[in-house]
Amino acid sequence: MRGPQRPGPSTDGSPPLELTAFVGRSAELAELAEAMETARLVTVTGVGGVGKSRLAARAAARSAPRAWARVELAPVQDPQFVEYAVVEALGLTDHTTRLPRQILLDRLAGRRFLLVLDGFEHLVAACADLVSELLRRLPELRVLAVGRRPLGLTGERLFPLAPLAEDEAVELFTDRARQHGPEPDDCPVVRELCRRLEGIPLALELAAGRLRALSPAQLLERLDDRFRLLTGGGRDALPRHQALRTAIGWSHELCAPAERLLWARLSVFAQTFDLEAAEYVCSGDGLDAEDVLDVLTELLAQSVLSREETPAGPRYRMLDTVRAYGGDWLEAAGDAVRLRRRHRDWYLGLATWCELEWFSARQREVAARVEVELPNLRTALEFCLTEPDEAHLGQYLAGSLWFCWAGCGRLSEGRRWLERSVELDSEYEQSRLKALWVLGYVAILQGDTVPALAALRECRVQAERVSDGTAVAYAEHRTGCLALVTDDMARAETLLRSALGRYQEIGELNSNVLMAQVELAMARAFQGDLADAVRLCEDVRRVCEDHGERWARSYALYVLAYAAWRDGDPAGARELLADCLDNAHTFHDLLGSVLSLELLALVTAAQGDPAEAAVLQGAAGRMWPSVGLPLFGSAYYNAPHELCEATARQALGDERYEECVRAGAGLDGDAAVAWALGGGGVRPLEAPPSSSSRGEPQPAPRGPVSHALGDAGKREPAASPTRKGGETAG
Numbered sequence: 219m220r221g222p223q224r225p226g227p228s229t230d231g232s233p234p235l236e237l238t239a240f241v242g243r244s245a246e247l248a249e250l251a252e253a254m255e256t257a258r259l260v261t262v263t264g265v266g267g268v269g270k271s272r273l274a275a276r277a278a279a280r281s282a283p284r285a286w287a288r289v290e291l292a293p294v295q296d297p298q299f300v301e302y303a304v305v306e307a308l309g310l311t312d313h314t315t316r317l318p319r320q321i322l323l324d325r326l327a328g329r330r331f332l333l334v335l336d337g338f339e340h341l342v343a344a345c346a347d348l349v350s351e352l353l354r355r356l357p358e359l360r361v362l363a364v365g366r367r368p369l370g371l372t373g374e375r376l377f378p379l380a381p382l383a384e385d386e387a388v389e390l391f392t393d394r395a396r397q398h399g400p401e402p403d404d405c406p407v408v409r410e411l412c413r414r415l416e417g418i419p420l421a422l423e424l425a426a427g428r429l430r431a432l433s434p435a436q437l438l439e440r441l442d443d444r445f446r447l448l449t450g451g452g453r454d455a456l457p458r459h460q461a462l463r464t465a466i467g468w469s470h471e472l473c474a475p476a477e478r479l480l481w482a483r484l485s486v487f488a489q490t491f492d493l494e495a496a497e498y499v500c501s502g503d504g505l506d507a508e509d510v511l512d513v514l515t516e517l518l519a520q521s522v523l524s525r526e527e528t529p530a531g532p533r534y535r536m537l538d539t540v541r542a543y544g545g546d547w548l549e550a551a552g553d554a555v556r557l558r559r560r561h562r563d564w565y566l567g568l569a570t571w572c573e574l575e576w577f578s579a580r581q582r583e584v585a586a587r588v589e590v591e592l593p594n595l596r597t598a599l600e601f602c603l604t605e606p607d608e609a610h611l612g613q614y615l616a617g618s619l620w621f622c623w624a625g626c627g628r629l630s631e632g633r634r635w636l637e638r639s640v641e642l643d644s645e646y647e648q649s650r651l652k653a654l655w656v657l658g659y660v661a662i663l664q665g666d667t668v669p670a671l672a673a674l675r676e677c678r679v680q681a682e683r684v685s686d687g688t689a690v691a692y693a694e695h696r697t698g699c700l701a702l703v704t705d706d707m708a709r710a711e712t713l714l715r716s717a718l719g720r721y722q723e724i725g726e727l728n729s730n731v732l733m734a735q736v737e738l739a740m741a742r743a744f745q746g747d748l749a750d751a752v753r754l755c756e757d758v759r760r761v762c763e764d765h766g767e768r769w770a771r772s773y774a775l776y777v778l779a780y781a782a783w784r785d786g787d788p789a790g791a792r793e794l795l796a797d798c799l800d801n802a803h804t805f806h807d808l809l810g811s812v813l814s815l816e817l818l819a820l821v822t823a824a825q826g827d828p829a830e831a832a833v834l835q836g837a838a839g840r841m842w843p844s845v846g847l848p849l850f851g852s853a854y855y856n857a858p859h860e861l862c863e864a865t866a867r868q869a870l871g872d873e874r875y876e877e878c879v880r881a882g883a884g885l886d887g888d889a890a891v892a893w894a895l896g897g898g899g900v901r902p903l904e905a906p907p908s909s910s911s912r913g914e915p916q917p918a919p920r921g922p923v924s925h926a927l928g929d930a931g932k933r934e935p936a937a938s939p940t941r942k943g944g945e946t947a948g
Contacts, residue, residue: 242386257375261363264379266539267420292337297344311627312844339365381417394426427521485544488593490533529586565598579766610646617652627806651689665846691720703850714738732770772801788824820862828869836882837890
């Protein structure tokens with residue numbers, strides 16, 4: 219679990235909510251902390267822009283010793299994705315077919331944890347249902363909800379957040395004004411301005427942004443005009459939400475025409491965006507692309523936008539309230555669908571570029587870029603799958619993101635989009651065929667063989683019908699992969715060799731093609747031909763290094779490490795596995811990580827440290843439930859595990875072995891990988907001297923592993939749909 223361990227202020231990939239100074243609210247902060255101690259569900263309510271999110275983040279950051287995470291729900295439109303958003307925010311990488319709610323229940327069981335749900339008001343029913351069950355079944359969990367209305371659950375303690383008192387409002391206004399020029403004096407004009415804005419932090423910050431061009435007196439005069447325009451002069455009757463909308467509308471009114479236009483168009487982005495996306499999506503029809511930067515800079519200066527640094531470079535963010543205002547103007551102008559289509563086009567292009575660059579030295583950059591762009595990619599997918607005549611583009615986009623689903627630890631989400639896409643009719647068969655083989659691949663990695671086989675069979679049949687040789691090759695390849703993990707080695711070898719031949723015929727070379735060669739090498743290794751396995755993987759390694767590819771390379775290293783161990787070279791195997799594990803973990807590839815840990819445990823036992831081997835087995839055992847059926851339920855993949863366990867038990871004794879396994883199971887994913895790579899700090903436990911650890915390293919078995927374990931490699935494999943003449947898509 220890559221879960222939060224005292225973050226600072228959130229762990230969901232969203233920016234800290236305190237990029238600027240936290241002004242005032244000391245009394246409210248203390249009261250909220252007290253409420254969180256006495257109630258398991260506290261909901262902070264209030265008008266948009268009143269500072270709910272910032273106060274909740276500050277309170278959560280002070281909630282030690284509880285770990286916590288913030289889930290930003292404003293970008294989530296489909297209630298079905300609420301639970302996925304929570305799983306993602308908590309960093310709970312999970313490759314299985316388990317529902318996200320079950321993942322949350324399993325992974326948070328027994329943990330003292332604070333879950334902050336921010337911006338749920340448009341998803342009340344889904345959030346209430348989730349929170350109710352989580353609180354009922356996780357007694358150590360507490361929830362801090364942030365929205366404009368209550369969840370409506372029994373035991374919910376409401377914490378209505380009022381605007382700032384006058385002194386605090388003046389303090390906030392002058393603090394923000396200082397960032398834009400000379401600090402204004404605490405004078406009657408400033409106090410009147412803060413009163414007119416009713417102490418709403420967002421309104422105050424927007425107004426402060428205007429001090430670059432206007433004096434406080436000019437601000438007040440223009441604000442008075444705006445109030446009269448909206449209300450006919452009835453100041454005292456103004457509700458707070460009207461004051462906020464007035465402040466935003468007034469800020470909008472003071473913008474130049476190009477600034478208003480860009481503000482409205484930028485509302486199509488989800489969460490953050492970069493300059494290149496803004497220039498493409500928002501330009502044209504009154505705004506030249508070369509002018510976007512200048513106009514965007516003005517919106518930054520006026521606090522309509524904020525800038526933040528990310529692993530993918532500088533990005534820009536618009537507050538939800540400000541975005542909603544711009545979205546209303548875009549709808550009113552009748553331009554919303556056109557802008558959403560341009561947004562979709564940009565992210566289709568981005569996904570295409572990322573898929574191509576995945577097979578290059580920019581692979582890690584691609585992984586980081588996709589991570590930060592996921593909210594926008596989801597928005598583009600939703601547009602494609604709900605708009606008439608757009609289904610083929612949704613299928614193309616979901617299929618093109620295969621490297622994100624399979625290579626970056628997002629199998630569950632990917633499967634959801636792929637299943638939705640292939641259910642739709644499309645006139646463009648090629649896009650649907652790609653979505654089908656990617657769906658089959660994802661299901662294989664989740665250990666869900668029957669749906670995988672169905673998707674691959676449909677892909678193969680339809681591809682042959684329309685003479686799509688590329689889709690035939692991919693369907694055959696993935697069917698061979700399915701045979702591999704279900705222990706039908708002969709069929710796996712036949713299908714994989716055939717698929718590689720097809721790839722060569724059509725000139726296909728990418729990470730998928732190299733993975734087919736790695737899978738063929740694994741089948742050869744399991745059948746005892748280590749020399750051929752090494753030859754195949756050394757070729758993959760060479761091609762990967764020529765292209766800068768790291769993901770497929772890590773699987774080739776895994777097979778080479780297996781061969782090195784089998785050949786009596788545990789030191790060489792360890793070096794290969796360290797490289798493999800480091801890369802897999804970098805991409806959040808849980809399958810690659812846990813396979814490396816399993817084999818590393820055996821290598822460690824062979825080097826004479828059975829206690830360390832047992833700890834690594836325990837760590838791997840904790841990870842497998844998030845991957846799927848341990849070691850695919852495969853006798854071949856399981857044989858090294860059994861040999862490691864037998865060796866360690868014999869050296870340590872049952873009681874000591876189980877103690878070491880429990881210690882390893884206490885390590886989360888990050889800690890386990892850091893420990894295995896030698897950066898784990900304090901050992902989970904110290905192993906007493908044992909006969910094996912004092913003696914020579916244990917030799918690896920010669921010949922097939924199944925011989926070393928009796929009949930382990932000869933058992934009938936579990937749930938193999940390709941045995942005894944069963945039909946496959948190949």
